[in-house]
Amino acid sequence: MTHRQIMEALSGLLLGLFVAILSSTVVSNALPRIVSDLHGSQSTYTWVVTATLLATTVSTPIWGKLADLTSKKLLIQLSLGVYIVGSALAGLSQNSGMLIACRVVQGLGAGGLTALAQVILATMIPPRERGKYNGYLGAVMAVGTIGGPLLGGVIVDTSWLGWRWCFYVGVPFAALALVVLQRTLKLPVIRRTVKVDYLGAVLVSAAVSLLLVWVSLAGDSFAWGSWQTAVMVLGALALAALFVRAELRAAEPIIPMHLFRNRTVSLSVVASLAVGTAMFGATVFLSQYFQISRGKSPTMSGLMSLPMIIGLTACSTVVGRLISASGRWKRYLVAGGVLLTVGFALMSTVRADTSLVLLAGYMFLVGCGLGMTMQNLVLAVQNTVPMSELGAASSVVAFFRTLGGTIGVCALGAVLAAHVKTYTAEGLAGIGVTPAGGDGSLPDVRTLPAPLAHVIEGAYGHATGGVFLIAAPIALAALIAILFVKETPLRTGARPQEPAPAQESVPARG
Missing domain, CATH: 1.10.287 (Helix Hairpins)
Incomplete structure (x- = not known):
């Protein structure tokens, strides 16, 4: 395939990936408003995010295994359909319970989009060239991450739209992706008996x-x-x-256990688990920090996260091209692990009055670290497994990264809630106010008296710094795992030498 043919085939795939990222990020700056309107608590805030990540986590290896057994094109179209249904229902939510349930459906679709994008890319492109195209995936992820919060903020701040459109807005993108995929994605189908575990x-x-x-x-x-x-x-x-x-x-395990006998797979899984825990667990609460501790609007909260996304976009794209040019990848993984650890350590100093310029610099370092590690951990694994297990191996890495993120959001959300409670009680005692029992809902600092608002802002700012303090050693664990990965130069062929499969391969357009 020429570069043009590859890019035509990838157009719908990249649009589908954009939809998956958008579903996660478009609500990030809107969540404080959504949870407040639905009378939810800090636990609700955490679970609206966690529900999607949990569904994505448990469905990723299933989608990946099915990709080894049946039509990848059909599967990614099915995942888009599931996403559309979940999004439409989420926009109709009348309470936090219904919203969380609909986010589960969204997560099932997003799990397919995330896993299958990597698998289909690896099916078409040999590892040596894959770094460059992984850069395109990283760039699309960054655009979705940039555009999502900004779009969500604008929607929430526009009175005649409202937060429900944060869920509706992804539907036309998903529908367009379905049409484009049908016209542009042509893959051979390997006919195998499907035995779902x-x-x-x-x-x-x-x-x-x-x-x-x-x-x-x-x-x-x-x-x-x-x-x-x-x-x-x-x-x-x-x-x-x-x-x-x-x-x-x-007979057809979702996660083949023998994959873990491969040193690169095992260490990449450990690193992905740690990266996911640190990334999702720490960054998901940044919007809450900007809106509650700094008093910013949802739109401004999205703009203030740009340094992290710029770092992720630049490093993902540039490093992808460097890897394709040289065939070497470990040096960039190590550099990414270092930047991620240092960035989170610096962000642990965040408080309600931290200089926004300094904070932007810290976020840029974290973004660079993420751009160098996320896609390239998958690339390292894909380079060491046969084509017949490409889907399972790719989805294993994505599974543990999302699992880490799910655990991180849940665990660090619980830590944040506990610290906020402690710091708020201390702050109220300092101004001579006796804490009153509340319903646990997120505060709207715009409606509070100035002294009380100052206490709440300080509590959330201090607690957010504590979350990053926990994320830093987790990122260090990822770096340690990366250091022990053995570098294998990227192959220039589509697959390693392996015995011919027993199943009959039937070239088909599907």
């Missing part, structure tokens, strides 16, 4: 869900060292053990 899907979903419910409730509904904690943690571990056993026996 339903038991594995149920077990991994139950294990992850139970773990996240524990993380979100511990410290609030019950103590971290209580019997409820013991039951939930042991239950999650037991379900995880059953999942591993089921995968070892399954």
Whole structure:
């Protein structure tokens, strides 16, 4: 395929990926307003994000495995359809429970878009050239990340639209992606008997869900060292053990366990888990910080996150081209891990009165670190596995990155809520006010008296810095895992040498 043919084939794919990113980012600056209007709490704020990430996490390996068994084009069109349904229903939500449920449906569609974009790209392009095109994926992710918060902020700040349009706005993009994919994406279909590992899907979903419910409730509904904690943690571990056993026996496991005998896969999974935990867990609360601690509008909150996105866009695109030119990738992964760790460490100093110029510099470092690590961890794994397991291997990395993000949002959200409560009580005591029991909903500082607003702003600012303080050592763990990855020069062929598959390959346009 020529570059032009590849870009034509990628056009609908990139548009679909943009839709997936948009679904996550368009609500980020609108969430404080949405949760407030639906009378939700800090826990609601966390779970509106976590629900999507959880659904994306558990569905990613399923989409990836199906990509190895059936038509990739059909699957990505199906995932777009699921996303459209979830988005339309989310815009109709009347309470926080309904919104969270609809976000689950959105996440199922986004999981397919995220996993299949990497798989289809790897199907068409050999590893040596893939770095450049991974740069395009990174750029689209950055555009979605930039445009989403800005678009969401404008929608919320426009009185005749309202926050419900944050969910409706992705529907026409998804519909357009369906049309473009139908016209431009032509892939050969390998006819294989589809044996979906339903038991594995149920077990991994139950294990992850139970773990996240524990993380979100511990410290609030019950103590971290209580019997409820013991039951939930042991239950999650037991379900995880059953999942591993089921995968070892399954004819077509969702996550083939033998992949973890590959050193590059295992270490990349550890690094992706840590990167996801730090990235999602820390950055998702930036909009809340800007709106509550700094008193900015949703639109301004989106603009103030631009330094991070600029860093991600620039490094993803430039580094992708450098990797394609040289065939070497580890040096950029190491540099990205260093920048990510340093950036989060600096952001741990954030308070309500931190210089916005300094904060912009810190966010730029974090963005550069993310741009150098996220896509290239997937590339490193794809370079070491046969084509027959490309979907499963790619989705394993995406699965653990999203799992880390889900755990990070949930755990760091619980930490943030606990710290806000503590710092608010201390601040109120300092001005001679006795804390009153509230409903736990997010405060609207615009409606509070100045002394009380100052206390709330300081509490959220200090608590946000604490979240980044936890994210820094997690990013360091990713760096340590990257250091032990053995670099293998990128292949110039489409696949490594491997035995011919037993299944009959039928070239078909699909």
